[in-house]
């Protein structure tokens with residue numbers, strides 16, 4: 057630990073949004089060559105504070121000091137110029153621009169003739185991507201990338217700014233364990249060069265590997281810091297963050313299953329109809345009422361593609377049979393899937409899950425408007441009633457169901473997507489990384505909720521790249537590797553090593 061002056065100081069920061077005090081008189085000191093970890097539940101104010109430090113918000117009460125000198129940033133560009141970079145929680149890339157254009161946005165290089173120097177920019181982008189072990193042509197449009205890949209681009213972009221303070225707001229929420237390791241090696245490296253890191257994550261286990269100090273925010277207030285991290289245990293950290301012990305960590309209770317509800321036979325999803333190249337190859341599986349089936353796989357194994365194939369997103373490239381309650385169904389669109397009784401909580405809430413500009417009630421009723429239509433008119437009262445029910449049921453932190461979804465914290469947006477699909481009353485609910493960005497307490501709430509739904513007869517299929525999560529909630533675990541599923545574990549006989557071995561083969 058250093059005894060130096062903090063490189064960045066925030067003094068008495070207060071930030072109010074209509075109806076919410078997101079930050080209340082917060083003080084923060086950030087030190088050079090250290091990973092300063094901020095913990096707090098969903099909606100505690102972490103991202104809001106980071107956005108103030110990085111110039112995204114320029115109206116707030118309080119003061120910022122950089123190297124002891126007062127600063128105020130009108131724009132993110134001004135913060136960049138002073139050496140502060142941010143990896144945003146809600147990825148901020150422009151989909152129709154290439155990787156290079158995103159990395160160099162607003163600071164493009166020009167050659168001696170005054171033209172954009174694409175050659176050098178591509179070369180530098182390639183270098184940064186190589187450091188992250190991401191093999192891709194930097195001319196690729198960002199919109200073509202999966203969410204985990206986009207996260208890697210955000211990381212490359214922030215690193216390429218050579219900043220003195222790098223803010224990482226949940227940088228690992230969508231990337232795989234091996235990529236996390238690479239990021240951590242880079243963090244160790246830049247720490248040695250005196251860079252200060254501000255780090256936020258709900259994956260508590262990873263924090264112990266990199267934290268030099270912990271700082272906790274609760275309901276917009278700074279509640280304390282831990283400067284000697286060597287003896288801190290997970291329970292201590294949770295108590296520090298939440299303010300009380302969380303005793304009821306989730307434990308599955310056995311539920312008797314009902315009859316088979318979904319059977320998939322020999323499902324394949326071709327990358328290209330002319331080649332023998334697959335996203336998903338000859339997958340068969342079945343789920344019964346009340347059963348929670350887990351699918352584990354590393355990023356790129358084909359998990360998300362499997363869900364897309366089942367949901368009719370690529371009808372021309374998918375072969376195989378799907379049976380619901382013993383009857384074969386043809387699913388050529390998401391609409392067909394909903395009608396057949398399937399629901400999907402997608403991996404990318406921003407792109408596929410929510411209309412962020414609309415209010416919470418509209419988002420929740422969107423996938424099944426029939427429930428809120430009366431005499432052919434959308435009934436606002438019914439819509440709000442439905443939304444209030446799910447706001448209570450899954451504990452969405454908001455003052456009203458009429459609030460715009462964009463203004464919710466990241467974790468609470470994720471809960472809205474879950475609410476939206478529950479409201480369609482599906483027979484089988486597919487969840488793709490359901491607790492991405494969800495805090496430890498709310499994770500337990502979501503596990504309880506999933507179990508409760510199973511008890512009520514719902515069949516659940518969960519995809520997750522978090523092994524502990526899959527092991528905690530599943531009755532049975534299928535492991536997907538290289539587009540195929542050929543290993544199955546009963547939850548009682550599953551152990552981390554065996555699952556991991558099957559996943560990397």
Ligand SMILES: Nc1ncnc2c1ncn2[C@@H]1O[C@H](COP(=O)(O)OP(=O)(O)OP(=O)(O)O)[C@@H](O)[C@H]1O
Nearest residue numbers: 073078098099100101102103104463464465466467
């Ligand atoms: N633009 C906005 N307008 C209105 N309210 C907002 C806005 N941005 C954030 N809030 C509110 O401020 C509070 C803090 O949100 P913030 O995003 O900072 O939380 P967080 O700690 O980052 O949570 P998470 O772990 O879920 O990402 C929340 O109650 C949120 O709804």
Ligand SMILES: [Mg+2]
Nearest residue numbers: 102103145466
């Ligand atoms: Mg946040």
